[in-house]
Structures are given as structure tokens and as C-alpha cells.
Amino acid sequence: MDNLIKSADKKILIAPSILSADFSALGAAAVKMERAGADLLHCDVMDGVFVPNITFGPKTVADLKKATRLPLDVHLMIVEPQKYVDAFIDAGADFLTIHYEAAGKQLIPTLQKIRARGVKSGAVISPDTPVAVLKDCLAYCDLALLMSVYPGFGGQKFIGGSLKRLTELTELGKAANPGILIEIDGGVTLDNAKSIAAAGADILVAGNTVFSHPNPAAAVLALRG
Ligand code: DX5
Ligand code: ZN
Numbered sequence: 618m619d620n621l622i623k624s625a626d627k628k629i630l631i632a633p634s635i636l637s638a639d640f641s642a643l644g645a646a647a648v649k650m651e652r653a654g655a656d657l658l659h660c661d662v663m664d665g666v667f668v669p670n671i672t673f674g675p676k677t678v679a680d681l682k683k684a685t686r687l688p689l690d691v692h693l694m695i696v697e698p699q700k701y702v703d704a705f706i707d708a709g710a711d712f713l714t715i716h717y718e719a720a721g722k723q724l725i726p727t728l729q730k731i732r733a734r735g736v737k738s739g740a741v742i743s744p745d746t747p748v749a750v751l752k753d754c755l756a757y758c759d760l761a762l763l764m765s766v767y768p769g770f771g772g773q774k775f776i777g778g779s780l781k782r783l784t785e786l787t788e789l790g791k792a793a794n795p796g797i798l799i800e801i802d803g804g805v806t807l808d809n810a811k812s813i814a815a816a817g818a819d820i821l822v823a824g825n826t827v828f829s830h831p832n833p834a835a836a837v838l839a840l841r842g
Contacts, residue, residue, distance in 0.1 A: 629814050629841045632657035632690050632800070633833070634824035635681070636672065636771045643677065644684035646828075653833035657690040657712070659802070659822045661771075662705070664695035667719050668769035675701070675708040682709030690714070690820075692741065692802065694768045699723040699730075706734050714739030714762050714800075717750055728757040739800070743768055744776050748785045755793035760820070761786055766803030771824035775804030780816050787817025810840045 633655045638646030647658055660678055665671040678691060688711035695701060698715040705713055713731050717740055720727055724740060731738040739760035740751055744767055751761060763786050765779035783801055790797045800820035801813055810821060821840055830836035 627814075627819070629810075629818070630656040630798075630820040631827075631837045631840050632659040632820055632822045633827040633837070634659040634661055634771060634802075634822050636661040637824035637828035640673075643681060647681050647685035647687065649833060650827070651685050651687050653827070654837045655687060655827075657820065658685060658687040659690045659692060659824075660710075662691060662693050662695060663769065667696045667716065668694045670769045675704040678705055678708035678710060688712065690800075690822075692739075692762065692822075693719075695719065697723075699727040702727055702731055703734075706731065706736050710736055712737040712739055712760055714741050714760060716740075716768075717742050717754075718746060725754050725757055728754060732757065732759070741802075744779065748782050748789060751786070752789060752793065755790050755797060758790075758794065758797055760798045760800055761790045762800040762802055764803055765801050765805070768803075773804055775806070775809055779803075780812060783813065783816040783818060791817075805840065807836065807839045811842050814842055 633650045663670045663672040690712040691710040692714050713736050728738040737759035740754050740758050741762035743764050765775050766773035787799050798819040801818045802822035805821045805823045806826050827833050827836045
């Protein structure tokens with residue numbers, strides 16, 4: 618019962634992904650999301666190696682930091698993330714999330730390094746990676762992120778099996794680390810947000826759903842449920 622009350626009262630955090638913005642006006646897009654009532658600004662960093670797309674680096678994150686008061690939720694889709702965490706922390710990342718598939722043996726040391734610098738640490742897995750691989754690192758994570766699309770592009774369709782994986786990650790995550798936040802990224806819509814929240818997500822990333830909506834504030838509100 619206690620759990621039911623808690624889950625019903627839980628505030629779902631919404632993190633619009635700047636990937637869906639007009640890149641010639643990122644600052645204005647960040648301000649727009651702040652005014653729309655977003656909780657975090659999700660920043661997708663892609664290197665053209667780990668994923669088949671290229672976005673931006675620390676300079677853009679630093680400029681976004683000046684443009685908005687929203688906490689920056691930086692999702693690194695890059696190889697050897699351990700080489701760049703300092704640069705993104707210096708740029709103002711509030712949450713910094715690295716891929717299990719990219720970090721390999723450097724995963725836990727890098728999560729520790731992120732935390733030691735006073736930033737929230739996150740680990741993320743792509744759709745083909747079993748959830749259980751994260752078990753050992755969850756104690757070092759403030760955030761665990763599940764990709765519900767193949768990383769690289771916005772506007773893709775939510776992969777159906779992700780809900781089951783989300784439940785699994787929520788159970789594993791909260792058992793290892795009760796304070797952990799569970800985040801989902803990719804294909805979140807006004808139609809599936811409710812079932813995603815029910816499966817345990819604390820943070821919903823949404824690119825296309827918020828940015829393509831004529832009224833982003835209404836989209837944020839509807840996503841929060
Ligand atoms: C994909 C990115 C996502 C993406 C989500 O690689 O990590 O953050 O922007 O966009 P939507 O919500 O449009 O699927
Ligand atoms: Zn992302």
C-alpha cells in the first residue's frame with residue numbers, strides 16, 4: 618500500500634532532448650523548454666563512431682549552460698567516454714551518462730570519477746544489451762538509463778520489448794541502490810508515457826514529442842501524466 622501511494626505520488630521528470638531542436642538556435646530552444654516546464658534538458662552527444670550520427674561537444678554544452686537554468690542531462694554516445702568526462706563536467710553537465718558498451722572496463726572507474734567531481738553519474742545500455750550487465754555498476758550510479766530505440770537519431774519508434782526491460786532495470790536498480798533514478802530514452806510519446814511511468818521510469822526523455830508539439834508546455838504536462 619505504502620508503495621502504491623508512493624508510486625502514485627511520484628513526480629515524473631521530463632527531459633526534452635535538444636537533439637530535436639533547430640541547431641541554429643539551441644539557446645532559444647533551451648529557454649523554450651524551460652518555459653514549457655521541463656525538469657531537465659537532455660543533451661545528446663554523438664561522435665559518428667559509437668553511433669552513426671554526429672552532434673556536438675563540450676563547447677555547445679557550455680553555451681547551453683549559460684542559456685538555461687535547467688539541469689543539463691548529458692548523454693554521451695561516444696567511444697572512450699573516460700577521455701571526455703572532465704571536459705563535459707567543466708562545461709556544466711549536471712548528469713553525465715556513459716554507455717556500458719563504450720566504456721567497457723572503464724565503466725565503474727569513470728562513474729566514480731564523475732561522482733567525485735560532484736556530478737550525477739549515469740550508465741546506459743542500448744537495446745541489444747542485457748539489463749543484467751549493469752548489476753555491478755548500479756551502486757556507483759545516480760541514474761540508470763535504458764535506450765528504447767537504437768541510439769543515434771530522434772523520432773524513432775519505441776521498441777516494444779523495452780517495457781519489460783524497464784521493469785527489470787527498475788527492480789535491479791532500486792535493489793542495488795534505492796535512491797537511483799531510472800530514465801528511459803527514445804520513442805516516448807503521449808500514448809505510451811503512462812505505461813512507461815508505470816513500469817518504473819522516473820525520468821522520461823522526449824525529443825520529437827515535445828519539440829514537434831504546437832504547445833510544448835501541454836506536451837510536458839501530458840507526458841508527466
Ligand atoms: C537517440 C537519443 C535520444 C533522442 C530521443 O539516440 O539518445 O535522446 O533524442 O528522441 P525521441 O524522443 O524523438 O525518440
Ligand atoms: Zn539521449
